[in-house]
Structures are given as structure tokens and as C-alpha cells.
Amino acid sequence: MSKTGIGVPVIRKEAASKVTGEAKYTADFLEPGTLTAQLVTSTCAHGVIAGIDTSAAAGVPGVRAILTGESCPELCGAILKDRPPLARGKVRYYGEPVALVVAEDAFLAAKAASLIKVSYEPLPVVHGPGQALEPGAPLIHEGLGAYKRIVADVYPEPGTNVCHREKVRKGDVEKGFSECAVILEARFKLPQSDHIAMETRAATASISADGTVFIRTSSQAPFEVRKMLSELYQIDEGKIIVEVPMVGGGFGGKAPVNLEILAYLASRAAGGRPVRLVNTREADMVSSPCRMGLEATLKLGATEDGILKAAEMTFLIDAGGYADIGPRLAKAIAVGCTGPYHIENVSCDSLCVYTNHPYVTSFRGFGHASVTFCIERALDKLARKLRLDPARLRYKNALMPGQTSPTQVKITASNCGNLQACIERVKGLVNWEEGDRLDMGGGKIRAKGIAAFWKTSNSPPDAASGAFISFNKDGSVNLNVGCVEIGPMMKTTAAQILSEALKMDISRIHVNMDVNTRYTPYHWKTVASMTTYMIGRAVLRAAEDVTDQLKSMAAVVMKCAPEDLDIGDERVFLRSDPSVFKSFRDLVHGYHYENGNALYGQMLGRGGFIMTDLNFLDRETGKGKPGPYWTVGAQAVEVIYDTVAHTYRLTKAATVIDAGKVLNPAMAEGLVKGGMCMGLGLGSREHFQYDPAGRVLDTSLRTYKVMHFGQTPEYLVAFVETPFVEGPYGARGLAEHGIVGIPAALGNALSVACGAELDELPLLPEKIWMAKTGGRL
């Protein structure tokens, strides 16, 4: 028998297709007769649309439709309906879609798009969330109070630029600070950046004669696409089919519904013909949503021996021009505001603030890489004040079973793992005891920084998933699950879990690689590192369903009690004598007697799952349970810093995560390393810069730099395994987490190295030079 089950490095199911060019992504499907849609985007960050002249474009032969904001009066949004699919009346960020041209081919679409003339009357620009809150700041959404709320727990503040405010109040902060020997105050500023999935977002749409809408899209959330289109355009959900093939990376950027709406509108305007809309890299960076920026103020208090007593924090999310999932980012930051530490007295205000920057959405870590940077940098400063080893400070304050989270969830070993073990392990990996700053001579310093993190789902309390199982006549299994294959091998993980549950060879389990909302069971979204948990639970239930059926059927055929039977290796066998058995293949499509009689039909298994004990957070105190568990971990970065040029080399990056149970060691390591690589990019180079008029300057991969081959450090990864009791075989999600503490650990290492406090990202040499010298040569 080849590989079975969990804990082994199974090769991903779609591996061969991905090394031969056979794997198909959304833009790889091209039916003859497909039209091309092209966006025209705003060149102004905040302005009134004075006019759009489409006459020259309309004259280009082969142009089938031109849409502007006037053609689509609806507003869309997942939390708050504040965004027109095409700007109407005014534009709120540079890159905002203002018109859409539909033509016979890409060449003609591009030609026509270039002939569309849009004129703007510029309005004063809001450059950041701090400025957005100043008295008299220009209002970005004058009609904020009138927007329809999609969820009950979003609280926009009309007449301001506050889209949402999330509060945490725990204990008595004033009293807490009065008990502190040391108080630390700090401010942080983190820029917007972008996902840069290598596949830019793409969608195709067509509408058939009976009104059925077909969407193919590079989405992490096909069922959300169906829901939103249904709701926006009053189409029955059953008449919308959303199909997602392989997706070329998501990182949260493909979770919101975005191009699908435009592709649908384009097809509708072209009589239902298939239309393809593929983002250029520039549009993918600035027109489609990007990653949040953050401004934060923190005040932490501790006793003389380094016990954290009180925290007071304000987080201002630079959400850009529209809400999208921003209010949930504010919630996630509030929920996790203390980091994985016990603080009795907490007051936190987390605001989602409109600015005239590109609007933001989920990004790997869902705000946690940002909040972790703030809290972990603050802890290092505090450790210096206390003259305590920064690793020791974290170890001392690590959340322990019996204590509570900021939103007053009781911590257990199961729901929060073992942070102290992670801290100890990561110290070993980077040889922490040798000291965090070593002068190597010749103007070179070798320095290390550490950071710990935690993250929960912050999902809707009723997020759900499902799994179907059917059998082939040879006894092999077909597994059908609704997670999208965006890279982290979720489909194979689902197959691994099923292989373990049915004790059968994973090569005999076939799993659908695509998602089609008509025949795939519902799955909330492939986000939040929740897929292993949610799909895993659904798969286990489906496995139990077929196991019960197999046993009760075999019991009749074998004339015994079902409880005397067990399964394994595609057989149902007598527990007392495994040599007495029936093969799956003889059972799963009915049992056939020699005389021709048959019993039972084909065997079908199903498993449904829904989150059970989550709830909405209290509006005033934040009290409530935001997710089923936390994944905790500790990370470290080592650099060699040049004291003259303020440049540095990344030499080591280490992560220890409490995974609960590692289901696939090779993939787990790969995901964590990939996360670290991205985290090093965020920490060291990635950011959007804007000109004084609010226009984004970094709109190509020429100027927006990501990590490249040859720039990476040695990666060190280890896992702690404290089971999460409700997880499949004890597993916690870990796909996002490699990124979370890395910018913080890098900031800590470089602050130690250069001897100045580095509180802004990215850590470019010129920023370090500024912090160190104040700009004096």
C-alpha cells in the first residue's frame, strides 16, 4: 500500500498538471466568440466627474458596448453597500474603474478605451487615516448614513470618514496603569501594499437564453460571488453558476467580489455574449483592492518584573475609498490587539477609516501582520526599559489556560496551543542565547529580533462547509469539496483527511480540483486558514456517513452485527477475523447476489459543517467569541547590518507554530517558508507611495519590489503539536501564519542593530538612516 492518511508528505494531487502547462486558470479558457472587456480607470484620487466622452470610442469598429457609472445605478459591498461598480458622480481613489469597453478583441478594446475622455474637477485629497479624522477633513462619502448595511454589526459614523469602529473594553485600564512601574508609549505607521498574486484577477461571464448566468472567475469565494450577484441583480441563486478553476495565488485579494460584477454587466450589455475581463498588473494593484495601511498609538504598562498590566491602543486603518471588508479588519485587529499575551486591563479602539487611497481588502494574516508589528515593536521597547530579555518578557506574559483574551474568551490549551513552547523552540533555532547584537567588526553588526503572534478566524459566526463522497465501481472514492485550490494544497489535504478516516490509499481518492456552485457543496470562502478545519470536519462527517452505511450493508450481507465490523484498505472486515471481508467494490454500487438479486443502490456520503459557538461581539466592550481557536507561534529574524550604508542582508528567518497536528509536513513547511518570504518583503521593501495629488506611484513590478530569488535568508521551521480538540486529528490552520510576525521580528532585529527605534515600514536603508540620524549627514 502506498501513502495513507495524515502526517506524511503527500504530493499534491494536481502536481503533474502544474509542471506541464496543463493546469488551467481562468484566463486560459477562451471560447471562440468571447468578447474582451477593458477598464478605463480614474487618473484622479478625489474628484467630481465633470464629463465622460465616449463618442470616439463608440466609433471604433468591433466595439459592442461602453458602460459608465450612469449605466449601473446599484451600489455594492460585502459589509456596507458603498461602492458603485463604476464610479458615479465622483471618484474616490486613483485607479477607480470609471468606464468599461466591450469589444470583439483585446486590441480593439484597448484602442477604444484609449479614446474615452474623462474630465475631473479635483477635490481636496485625504492622504491617510489620521488626516481623515481631523476636524474639517474633506468628506469622502457624503451619503455615508444612507448606505445599506449588509450585516448588523457595522457602525458607520455619518458626517465623518469613519466607516466602522470596533471597541474592546476589558478590566479597568486606569487602575491597571496605576499599578505599573513602567509605561511605554509608541506610534507606528504602516503603508498600504499589495497582494501581487502572480495570476492577476480575471473573470468571464455569459448569460444564456433562459437567463442563467455563468461566471468563471479566479475567486477565493465562488459562493459569495453567487450570493452577491443574486442579491444585486435579483437573479435566483440557482440561476447563477460560478465556476473556479485553478487559481494562481490569492492571499486574500481574491476573496472579495470584484471583476465578476463588471464581467456580468459587460455580458449583459452585449446581449449575454461571453465576455472576458482580465486585470492588467497595474489594475490588479490599484483598481482592485489592495492591502490596508495602519496608523497606531499604543500605551503599555508593566510591573517592575515585567508583568503586563494595562494596554490602551488606537488603530486607524487606511481603508482607502471604499469599505469592502475593512470593518472586519478593524474587528480582527481589536480582537487580537494584545497579541498572545495576558493583559487584564485593555482599552482598544480600532477604526476603519476612509481615505483617498485605493480601497483595501483581506490580505494574508487579515490585519495581524500589521497589529503584530505594533505590539511586538512596543514589547521590545518595553523590554529595553525594563532591562529584560525580550524573549523572556514574551514568555512571562504568554497567555495561559484559564486566562482570557481581550474579548474575554477563556483560553484553553486546545483553543490556544502552547506559546511558551514555541518561544523556547524558536530561541533554539536562532541560537538566541548568544545575544541579539554581535559586532562582527568592519562596520558589520549581526542582530536578531523576535516576535510572537496569534490569529483566529474572525469569520461570520455561522460559516459553513460541506463534502460529498461518491464511489467508482472499482471501489475508489470521489471527493467533492468547495474549497478553491489557490496554492496551499487544500484539495489534497481534504483527500488526506478522508484517506485517514477511511484508512485507504490516498491515490485511490480522487478529488475535484475546480469548484462549480451548481454541483460542489457550499463552502463559505477559502480564507482565514479555516479550510482545514471546516472542510476537514465536513469530510470526517461524510466519512462517518459512508462508514456507517458500509458497515450496516456489509452486516446484512455477512450476517453479523455492524459493530462487529471495521473498515480499512477498501474492505469491510470482521474485527475478530479480518480475513473475512467484503471489498468496497462489491458494496458501493449495490450488492449483487449470484442469482441476479441486488440490494441497495449506489453509496453516497455527505457531511455538513457549521461553526457552532461563535457570536457577534458586544458593541461597547467587544465581549464575544470571534473564532473557533487561535494558531499561535513565535518567529525570529537575523540580519547582518552595515553601519555605514544602513543596508542589511537577511541571514535567517525562523518560525515555530503550534500546528495542533501537522497533516502534511512538506506542505506545512513550504507554506510557512512562503509566508516568511512574503513577510520579509512587507518588512523590507513593499509599499505604495503616492504623489501629492494622491496618485499611486508604484503601479508595476518594476518599482513595486517583491522578494526575488537569491535575496532570501536561511529558513528554519519547526512545529509544536498541542492538539486542537475539535480540529480534524487535532490540526489548526497554518497557511497564513508564516507572514504574521516577520515584519515585527525584522523591525526588532534592525532596531537592535542600528540602535534607533524603527517604527515605520518598509525598512528601507534610507528610513533607517533617517531614524538613526534624523536626516543629518
Place this chain on the structure above:
Amino acid sequence: MYTLKEKTVVTLRVNGEDRQALIRPGDILLDTLRDGLGLTGAKPGCLNGDCGACTVLVDGTPIKSCLMLTAEAVGHEITTVEGLSDTPIQRAFIELFAFQCGYCTSGFLMVCHALAGQMQTPPDAVIDEWLESNICRCTSYEEIGKAVRAVLNGEIK
């Protein structure tokens, strides 16, 4: 080199076969391969020469097909990922987990395949130089480095 004025049929030599395509003078090789010939293994990532997802081999040398006009490729031997079959580098990428989403993979494979074909034991600096042309947003690059080294040193044949 031709002079093309309007849509013209050209013959391209791709993966050892002659293929005909109807092109505009300004068409880039990437679009012709994908939309004209159905060879979608080469991917658009930036159309600006920055990401390498569109890399193919032209006479054995990695070329970003978003930066080459189709007309320029006439008369040359083009190899796309569809032209690789059970090569050591493909096996190494699978065995060493050198991809996740797979979108950058064909581009990286073409660079690595060409490198392994042209050099026996290149120093690290040369490997870095060859591979820094491409971007992978999922892996840490370490896995890709291990895969190409496993082929270069003959561990995976």
C-alpha cells in the same frame, strides 16, 4: 525579418512542430501562443518584462514572451512548457515541492531547464542571476533553488 502591415498568417516553429497563426504586426509572442495556438502554459503576469511568468525558450535561451513580437519569433525554434515531457526539472519541481499555486511554474521551469542544458556546475551567483528574472509569490524560492540544484548535480535525472 518580415515587414508586416496588417493581419498576416505566419508560421512558427513551436515544440518541434510548424504552427500557423494569424497575427497583427504588433502582436506579442505570449498572446499568439496563448490565444492563437492554445498553448496557455506561458502565463501573463505583468506584460512588462518584470515577472518571468511568460518565459519560453527561443533557440534554447529563456525569453520573456511578453517582450517579443510574434513576428520576431518567425524562423526560430520556440519551446514552451508544453514541449517539456518528463524532464528532470519537472520531476524535481514535484518531488521538492517547488510550487504551490503553479502560476509561476512554467516560467521557472523554462529558465531552470535552459540553465541545466547550458551549464554543468554553475556557481551560486550564476544560478541567482538566472533565476532572479522570475517572481514566485507563493514559495520561499528555497524550494525552487533545491529543485534546480538537484538537477544540476545529477541527484534527479
